[in-house]
Amino acid sequence: MFKNLITESTAKSPWLFHINSGSCNGCDIELVAVLTPRYDAERFGFKLAGSPRHADIVVVSGPLTQQSLPRTLRAISQVPEPRCIVTIGSCPQSGNVFKGSYSVMAPLSKYVHVDVAIAGCTPKPEAIMDGLVQATEILKEKRKAWLEAKKNGLKDGPKAETEQEVPAAEDIPASGEEVQQ
Amino acid sequence: MDLPFVREAVKNLFSRSSCDMYPLKPSEAAEQYRGRIEYDPTKCINCHFCERVCAGGAISVVEVPVEEGTQITRTFDLSTCTFCNTCADFCNTHAIKLTKDYHMIGLKEGDLLVSGTFVKVAKKKPVPPPAEAKPEEKAAPAIKPRDDGKPVQDPSKCVYCGICAKKCLGEALTVDRKEKLWKLDEDKCVSCGTCEEVCPKKAIIM
Numbered sequence: 400m401f402k403n404l405i406t407e408s409t410a411k412s413p414w415l416f417h418i419n420s421g422s423c424n425g426c427d428i429e430l431v432a433v434l435t436p437r438y439d440a441e442r443f444g445f446k447l448a449g450s451p452r453h454a455d456i457v458v459v460s461g462p463l464t465q466q467s468l469p470r471t472l473r474a475i476s477q478v479p480e481p482r483c484i485v486t487i488g489s490c491p492q493s494g495n496v497f498k499g500s501y502s503v504m505a506p507l508s509k510y511v512h513v514d515v516a517i518a519g520c521t522p523k524p525e526a527i528m529d530g531l532v533q534a535t536e537i538l539k540e541k542r543k544a545w546l547e548a549k550k551n552g553l554k555d556g557p558k559a560e561t562e563q564e565v566p567a568a569e570d571i572p573a574s575g576e577e578v579q580q
Numbered sequence: 581m582d583l584p585f586v587r588e589a590v591k592n593l594f595s596r597s598s599c600d601m602y603p604l605k606p607s608e609a610a611e612q613y614r615g616r617i618e619y620d621p622t623k624c625i626n627c628h629f630c631e632r633v634c635a636g637g638a639i640s641v642v643e644v645p646v647e648e649g650t651q652i653t654r655t656f657d658l659s660t661c662t663f664c665n666t667c668a669d670f671c672n673t674h675a676i677k678l679t680k681d682y683h684m685i686g687l688k689e690g691d692l693l694v695s696g697t698f699v700k701v702a703k704k705k706p707v708p709p710p711a712e713a714k715p716e717e718k719a720a721p722a723i724k725p726r727d728d729g730k731p732v733q734d735p736s737k738c739v740y741c742g743i744c745a746k747k748c749l750g751e752a753l754t755v756d757r758k759e760k761l762w763k764l765d766e767d768k769c770v771s772c773g774t775c776e777e778v779c780p781k782k783a784i785i786m
Contacts, residue, residue, distance in 0.1 A: 436599060437598060437599060437600055438599070438600060439599040439600075442599070489658075489660055489661060492659035492660075492692075493636075493659050493660040494660075495660060495662060496635050496636045498636060498637065498660065514687070515685060515687060516659060516685070516686035516687075516691075516692065517685055517686075518658045518659050518661075518684035518686060518692050519615070519663065520661065520662045520663050522682065522684070523609060523613075523682045524602075525602050525607055525682060526682045526683060526684060526685065528602055528603070529603075529683060530685045532603070533685060533687065537687075
C-alpha cells in the first residue's frame with residue numbers, strides 16, 4: 400500500500416539535480432529563474448535536490464570540459480533509475496562555439512542517452528519549463544515500465560534500447576576526438 | 581504585543597499572485613528576441629555567406645546535381661546555434677530570419693534542425709553546344725587584374741549577390757541582380773580591396 404502511495408506521489412514531485420559542466424553560468428541562472436516566484440516551477444513539483452541520489456531528473460548545462468566529464472558521468476550514474484536526463488542550452492548538445500577545442504568533450508549523447516534537449520543560448524525560462532514538463536511525462540512512462548519489470552521479477556528494471564550504461568570514468572579516453580561510438 | 585508583518589500577511593492573502601502562470605497563460609518573448617531560425621529557400625541565392633560568418637559552424641549545405649541544375653539543401657542546427665543573428669545580418673536577400681519562437685525542445689534526433697531545399701537552375705544554355713569553342717572561350721575571357729589596382733568582375737563566377745556593393749566604403753559599386761549588372765564608378769573607387777575580400781564567389785580580381 401505504501402509502495403503505491405510513494406510511486407504516485409513521486410510522479411508528482413520530480414526532483415532536479417543540476418550539474419554545471421563548465422557552463423558560462425547563463426543557463427544556470429535561467430534554471431534558477433525557473434524556480435523563482437515569477438515562473439514558480441514548484442507548481443509542478445520541481446525542486447532542486449542537493450544530492451544526485453535524491454534526484455529524478457538530471458539537468459546538465461555546459462560544454463562538458465575534460466575535467467568535468469568524468470565527474471558529470473559519475474554524478475549521473477549515482478542518480479537512481481528510472482531517471483531522466485535533460486540538457487540545457489546548445490553546449491551539452493554540440494559544444495556550441497567551443498566545438499573542436501581540445502578540452503571540450505561536447506555531445507553528452509556520446510556517453511549517455513539524453514531524453515530531452517532544450518535548445519537556446521540561453522533558453523528562456525519558459526522553454527526550460529516546457530522541457531522539464533516533457534521530462535516528467537517521459538519519467539512517468541519510464542517508471543511504469545520499471546514497475547512492470549519489477550513485477551515480472553527483473554531486479555534491474557527493463558533494458559530498453561535507448562538505455563545506455565554510463566561508462567566508468569576510467570574508460571573515457573583523454574581526448575574527445577578519440578571517442579568512437 | 582507588537583505583531584510584525586501582520587498587515588503584510590493579510591495584504592498578501594488577498595493580493596494577486598506574483599506568478600506568471602506560464603503554461604496556462606502563454607507568454608510572448610521580448611522585442612527583438614532571437615529564437616528559432618526561419619529559412620526561406622525561395623529567396624536564397626546560395627552565396628554561402630551565412631556559413632562563412634557562422635562562429636559555431638551550425639549551418640551545413642548539401643549540393644546534389646539534378647537535371648535542371650543543382651539541388652541545394654541548407655540545414656541550420658539549432659543545437660549548435662548561438663542565436664547571434666550574424667547569418668541573418670549578412671544575408672543579402674533576407675532569406676534567414678530569427679523569430680521570436682523560443683519553444684525549441686528536442687526529444688529525438690532531428691527535432692532541432694531547420695532546413696530548406698531549392699533547385700538552382702544552371703546558368704545560360706549557349707555555353708555547352710559548341711564543344712570546340714570551349715577551350716577558346718575559356719582562354720579568351722581570362723580576366724586579368726587591372727594595372728591601376730581597381731577591381732575587375734569575373735561574370736562567369738559572379739552571382740550578383742550585391743555584397744560587394746553593400747560593403748564598398750566609397751559606394752563605388754552598383755550591382756543589380758535582375759539586370760545582371762555590375763558597375764564600378766572609377767572616380768569613387770579607392771582600391772581598398774574590401775570588395776575582393778568579401779566576395780563569397782571570389783569573382784572580383786584586383
